[in-house]
Amino acid sequence: MPEPTENTSKIHTRAALRSWAAAAQREVNLGFLCQLVAISGWIAIAWGIGHSVSAIADEQPTGTGLPIAAAGILVRGLANWTGDLLLARAGRTMVTAARADLFAALSKAGAGWLGGADAGTRTSQIIDRTAKLEGYAAHWLPGMRLAVAGPVIILVAVATQTWLSAVLLIVSVLVLPLFIWLTASETASRAKAQQGAMDELSGAFQSRAAQSGLIRAFRGIRRETDSLQDASLQLRDRTMAILRVAFLSTAVLEFFASVSIALVAVYIGFKLLGVFPFGTGETLTLAEGLTALILAPEFFSPIRKLSSLHHDRADASAAAEMLSDWLEHSDDHPVTRLSVLSAAPVIAFENVSLAWANGATVVSGLSFHAQPGRITTLAGPSGSGKSTILLSLIGRARLASGTIRIGDHVLQPGESLADSIAYIGQTPWLMEGTIRDNIAIARPNADENAIAEAARQAGILDFAGDSRGGLNQKLARFGAGLSGGQRQRIALARALLRDAPILLMDEPTAHLDPDAQEDFLRKLKELAPERTVLIASHSEPLIAASDEAIPLQPQRTREEAAC
């Protein structure tokens, strides 16, 4: 597989952002429209106040000035409120669209697609990474347009009142990019170094706080406190040196915003007094001057928000890059479910290499035979590809080389033995409902007697006696309140009910206390005779209890593997 170049990954990132933002397009457009309406409200306010003040100064009735300003206030308030509402919704729509893509990929590519990272990381990618996209639709998209459209509209409005003030505003905003560029290019690289130093300090504090007991046991409190303090003070000095420059770019923006407002005010004031020394070709009234003055701050307000918008965009791009890369690797192999095997088969791996969806090797050159009636354990630390080996039996892992034989049948890519497999993981999937419902999902058409018999054999009646409703006892969400042992008995009951010739297990004793573990191993021995049992585990008692253990080595890191 060719390595994705930086360019193609950028294209994918952009395409992903575009497609998710498209879902929110309508809300973004409407929200932006509302912001434009709010700006016109501001123009009405400025015009109204300008004209009413001018009328009052001339000792005339205020006329339409005050009512128009009042209407402007109402329009602005309503438009801003509606705009905020729509844009907040746009952000959420975009996040939901990205999640929809992830779930679609999961249902298409199956469990194997989640491999390559631990469950916690994957969960946080599904929830937290996608959440970072919110600002893209809610702030960046409308904000960028407003940063262009807003100043232009205000500028036109100012120009209709006094063209020279409009020129003053233009000049100030034209000089701006130059200054921002001057300071920004200087700070960008330093800011990165600064972030590095900051992370390092956080890391230093975090690891010391986490291991404070250990440090004390070696009488190192004073030493480590001092070194933390030194690091903090150094960081402060380093940070301040950068901030002095970094804040300059905001200061420059502030400078031009403030000074151009002041210049406009002074110019108009002098003009009205009749003391402005140069001819400007325009005669100014108080109404025009005041309108222009009130409009001036609004000219800068969308530009000021630009730097925070860039954060939104950077966050969203980083998230989109990761997510689109992940989605890129959702193989679309149709899975064929093979019909149920009539007897427990020999499962033979012959020089098998397996890869993750992104091409990285997980298992290489693995050979073993799992015999019917025996317990075969794949023994190795996490990261040695145990789960991927199990996934290869349900068509969810990429077979890079070698042969997997089920009896006489050579397992083809995409062929799944799922219907011949009962599976027990660390903790079973438990849903809201009765214990009976939870057992029955292993074989939805099972009759009442079969379920009751499976429950009895698994020892569920020990904790779900008649007094507590027996199999009708309701389980809370995700089986809250059940012990690890009780959960695994439900898993056992499922396996018994499914009555499949192959039994796969992935770290089944991870959450069991010693007693429950012993109990589980006893039940496992009872299950083994008519089945081919293949277990992935690094638990020593479990390895000791199995008939055969296949040692697995952790794979080299992904970078090395890719070479």
Added chain:
Amino acid sequence: MLKLWTALGRPAKIRFGLALLLSALAGASSVILLGLSGWFLTAAAIAGVSGAGYVFNHLYPSAGVRGAAFSRVLTRYGEQLVGHDATLSLSARLRPDLFAASAASQRGFTSMPAKDLSALIDDVDAAEAGFLRVYSPAAAVISGMLVALAFVFVSDWLTGLIALGAFLCSGWLLPWLAVRQSHQAAKTLARQAEAARESASRLVENAIELDILGALDREGAATERSLQQQMTARDGIEAPYRNLGAITATIGLALALLVLWRAAETQSGIAMATGAALALMAAFESTGAMLKVFDARARSSVAAEHLAQRLSQREADWDPPIETAAQISGVFPLIASGLTAQAAPTAPRIGPLSFTIAPSMLVQVIGASGSGKTTIAETLMRLHPVTPGTLRYGDVPAESTRIASVLEYMAISPQFPAFLPGTLADQLRLAAPAATEEEMWTALRLACADEFVRAKEDGLSIRFEEGNLPFSGGELRRIGLARALLVSPEILIVDEPFAGLEPALARRLAGNLNQWAQAAPRALVMLTHKQTDFPFEGLARQSIRIG
């Protein structure tokens, strides 16, 4: 937050004060810029119309306008710099102090659970951001508002009173209500969010099982739905802010019109009224920041409270004051009689146990995992209080010695040792800061850890990173042993030293430990699940069974 700051000895006092002042000046300058401009324009127009243009003193007002503009830029820049400097100085005091306090007052030496650690880090971040997010913006809003109110009061006292009332409402009461409402919504939603997250994480954990059962589509869709519902419901958190933002801006503008309308009614002081109107518009524009202030304040003050609580206990409560503590020059003979140990005040009691540890002894503490062997070891090292029962080092009762002085003579090699980020040499220097390379190699050799370290290219400078340790579990345990040996303790506690070792290696390690224990007045305490098979000739053996 003040309590935390006081507990830290008020660091960066002057800088915090200066930042507040600059922030207030920046807020005031923005409002003055617009208010003064409005007044100047109108007054200039009136003077110009009446032909008094050259009589009107235009220099002071126009200088004032420019002055306000410059002052706004400079004060804001200064406030940002000084504020960050003060905050970083606070952090340079807070973090080391927090670490020292939590290290000194902690029971045992197990590492902090990840959940507690991340709560602590969140608290530290929130408390540190408190000044820049709460006090500094509040100072700017309040001073700006005071200036605007001054303009209004000069123009018309009645409107001034109304504006004051409106500010108290929209700057204090309403934000407070909105933040409360939003936090309540957040609290109710937190459960929903938690449930949606759990549903997603269960889906990921159980994906293989669900795939086999053919239920992955269905359950994925259910999780997607619950995430979507939670997303939609989150509007309840944002709505109060959005509503209040709109209300505040509208109130400010409406007040500006009121000022003008009053001026029209009374036909007086239109220049001042215009100034007041523009000042009000500017001041209320920034009042929206009060929402963020209240939001941050709620979070920061809870965080600061937690941290102040942590700082209030800077020493273990079973450690005697330095002045009255008894000096010891060794821990032999260590005498426990009726000793009970507890991992935490509510944990089950282990014991009572009675035994004596003298030089050249091998004491085996035997029990199943979870029976409290480590807690016993920690108690012998004074890392837990002893009650009931007594523990003595020679003639000195444990409770009258400092923890640190006992630790000079005792060290432990845990079954799963923890390490700090840094090189291998750094790990060893934790136990003996002044250790030479030669001493380190000697300790590694004793612990049978020299060969695999030598095999690494970087040797002693190989790096240990968070979540990426360069050696296997068994190798790390022996490095932990080397680290404990570098303390040169009188009593060395080793936890399951031979578990998982090949017999030949285990025999060699046992021989080394035996030799080490007899080279000086030393004793070994071994925590194991069964009697050790190795003879340890020359050591007097004693076994303590627990559980």
